Amino acid sequence: MTYKRKTKKVLFSIGGSLIVPPEGINIPFLSGLNKFIRNQLALHPDSQFFLVTGGGSTARGYSNAGKKAVSHELTKEDQDWIGLHATRLNAHLIKTIFRDIAHPHIIRNYDIIRKIPEPLVLAAGWQPGWSTDYCATLLCEDYGIDTIINLSNIKKVYDKDPNEFKDAKPIDHLNWKEFRAMVGDKWIPGMHAPFDPIAAKKAQAIGAKVIVMSGENFPNIKRYLAGKSFVGTVIE
Numbered sequence: 001m002t003y004k005r006k007t008k009k010v011l012f013s014i015g016g017s018l019i020v021p022p023e024g025i026n027i028p029f030l031s032g033l034n035k036f037i038r039n040q041l042a043l044h045p046d047s048q049f050f051l052v053t054g055g056g057s058t059a060r061g062y063s064n065a066g067k068k069a070v071s072h073e074l075t076k077e078d079q080d081w082i083g084l085h086a087t088r089l090n091a092h093l094i095k096t097i098f099r100d101i102a103h104p105h106i107i108r109n110y111d112i113i114r115k116i117p118e119p120l121v122l123a124a125g126w127q128p129g130w131s132t133d134y135c136a137t138l139l140c141e142d143y144g145i146d147t148i149i150n151l152s153n154i155k156k157v158y159d160k161d162p163n164e165f166k167d168a169k170p171i172d173h174l175n176w177k178e179f180r181a182m183v184g185d186k187w188i189p190g191m192h193a194p195f196d197p198i199a200a201k202k203a204q205a206i207g208a209k210v211i212v213m214s215g216e217n218f219p220n221i222k223r224y225l226a227g228k229s230f231v232g233t234v235i236e
Contacts, residue, residue: 009145010040010049010225013136015152016056018215019090029216034097036218040225041101041119048116050145052123052136053094055086062086076188080128087125087132095122110138130187133199140208148208149224150195151215157182157194157233174235176204195235209236 018029037049062082066074091106103116107123123139125132136148154162155170157179162168174182180200183193194212195203203210213220213232224230 008044008047009143010047011052011136011139011145011148012049013052013133013148013150014054014215015150016054016059016087016090016132017153018056018151019053019093020056020058020086021153022057025093030094030097032216032218033094036221037098037120038101040222045119048119048121050121050123050136050139050143051091051094052132052139053087053090054132055083055125056090058089059083059086077128083131084125084128091122091124098122107135107139110135110142113142130198131196133196134202137199137202137206137208140203141206146207146209148203148210149221150210150212151221152194152212153215154194154212155214155217155231157212157235171233174233176200176235179235180204194233200235203235209234211235 019026040049041047059082063074063079066078066082088106088108095102095106098120101118102120102122103114103118105114107114107121108126110126123132123135126135126138133148133150139145140148157171157174158168159171159182160168179195180197183195183197183200185197185201187196187198195210211224211232211234213224213230217231220230220232224232
């Protein structure tokens with residue numbers, strides 16, 4: 001597949017599993033991201049990157065601890081708030097890496113639209129009821145961005161969970177109707193989906209495109225941004 005770059009604004013929705021997998025903070029990924037973004041800005045100094053961070057194992061670890069420590073079930077709202085704070089911690093971690101070029105404020109209130117001159121912007125979770133994928137769609141709407149690059153720990157969207165089914169088949173292209181039939185319409189805190197159901201509904205409504213690809217294959221991401229053939233799934 002190929003993609004023609006139409007905008008100077010580049011939006012990455014970064015899966016929390018890339019930042020904090022079960023084994024701990026993924027320093028090789030963070031180092032690779034640092035090098036990649038800076039190289040891209042050197043090649044395209046008029047570009048602006050928006051990075052939306054997920055919660056990863058930090059969110060799941062705290063949520064699981066809460067469940068084990070009490071005799072009652074944690075509410076979905078409490079689970080979401082734990083996840084939200086994890087996304088903000090991850091965003092702040094990445095902001096420290098890009099302190100010299102990043103906007104000083106992490107976006108976490110999407111009712112406020114800022115004029116942002118810096119080349120890099122960090123964003124995190126806002127309210128219970130959805131993942132940071134939904135926050136990424138709000139950034140599209142607020143800042144005139146047409147595409148969300150969803151960086152994940154999978155190379156493509158599959159017709160079923162490849163971790164459970166050996167015969168799962170990768171998909172190159174889906175329309176929103178097809179994708180939403182796969183993931184459903186309800187958000188469950190901590191759910192594993194290539195793009196969360198609430199975000200999918202919003203993205204379809206505003207006409208945004210989503211590209212799902214591996215977040216650790218930086219040469220592949222570079223090919224995509226350069227309009228060359230890449231490995232991933234297009235949802236539009």
